[in-house]
Amino acid sequence: MKFALRWLSWIAACLAATCTAWAQADNYPNRTITVVVPFPAGGLTDVPVRLAASLLQEKIGQPIVIENRTGASGTIGAAYVARATPDGYTLYANSIGDAQSIHFMPLPYHPMDDFANIGWIVDGPPLILTIDATLPIKTIAELVADAKANPSKYNFATAGPASSPYATLMRFNAVAGTKIQAVHYRGSGEAATAVATSAIQGTFTYFSQGKALVDGGKLRALAIAGPKRMDAWPDVPTLIEAGFDIDIRGFVGLGAPAKTPKPIVAYLNKRLNEVLQTDTFKKPMAVLGMAPPPAADNTPEKFEKFFRDEIARQGELAALTGLKIAPQKQ
Structure with missing residues (x-):
């Protein structure tokens, strides 16, 4: 009998909680x-x-x-x-x-x-692999080949040691076999500006932050770290297309x-x-x-x-x- 009463009490409590939830939803929202x-x-x-x-x-x-x-x-x-x-x-x-x-x-x-x-x-938005537009590198394949031939040549700006641009660079090095060095800046905007002013050679930057610099000829977009090309830059391939399993x-x-x-x-x-x-x-x-x-x-x-x-x-x-x-x- 006690077990049955406890069981009924538990069922009643569950039903009450369910009814309360539905009642809240029926009256929701009624304020800011x-x-x-x-x-x-x-x-x-x-x-x-x-x-x-x-x-x-x-x-x-x-x-x-x-x-x-x-x-x-x-x-x-x-x-x-x-x-x-x-x-x-x-x-x-x-x-x-x-x-x-x-x-x-x-x-x-x-x-x-x-x-x-x-x-x-x-x-x-996806991250974009960009470089200083004054560099002679035109494609992702050229960048990888040159970075492999000259392991200490390239430095990329990042948004900090615990940022997506830094993690993406490390992932890129791992799958491409490169040894591009990271230089940490105070945010991805500052990092993109550093590349645009030729203070450093490249960066993974967000599309929304790099678009104006790319369109203005200050940065060159080599690849997109996303699943598909972007309507704004239909000629820029994805890293996946280029043979690198990176989607960030x-x-x-x-x-x-x-x-x-x-x-x-x-x-x-x-x-x-x-x-x-x-x-x-x-x-x-x-x-x-x-x-x-x-x-x-x-x-x-x-x-x-x-x-x-x-x-x-x-x-x-x-x-x-x-x-x-x-x-x-x-």
Whole structure:
């Protein structure tokens, strides 16, 4: 009898929790939503989030405020959201930085386990292998051949020792058999400028940061570290086409604190996809080398699988940098 009563109590509690979640979703949203962006305004994470939020608030009929909580490589903002009430009113703009930071520093949260993933906002931008346009090198094959023949000749600027451009350079050296040396700068913008002024020979830079310099004749784009060529530069091949297995690009997604009711997550995913597929969103993103995935592929489940796989892949890249790998939160 006691077992039966306990069993019935457990069932009742589960039903109550389910009903509460659905009730919250039925009444959601009824006030302002805050999206925490862990990087400064105007950056590669902030821009797509800000545009998506402006369109999304029109769709759902409630204000959406962007709050830039910066610092500690984005971990301050992430930690804030991880501790927030899981009611759908505090959301988080996650990115490739979240897949990287877990490998370089101890975190007070887990970028997957402490969040409920809602979906992608954009995929990209890809990294572009660029060199000083005054160099005689015209193709990726020429660069590899010359770098192999002259192992100490080339230096590439990076955005820092725990950055995607540095990890990409190390991956390139590993698969191409080159020994290009890294020189660390304070961000990918500064690194691209150094190449454009002939202070250093090359860099892996983001499309959105390097495009104006390439189009202006200051940088020469040799290859794209993404899965396909770019409409802006149809003659620039991918590294994969050139025979190098390298596909490294950014992404921006939307998350919420863990235990956010699934009906709220599903609601946000549906409404988010509706605005992402509009020309109002896609056209300005294309200029930056970014694009939302098709709505059918942009589900919480698919984004979560992608994110877990990306964390593992970034761990492999982190090992190539030679930096100490941080213990992960258990």
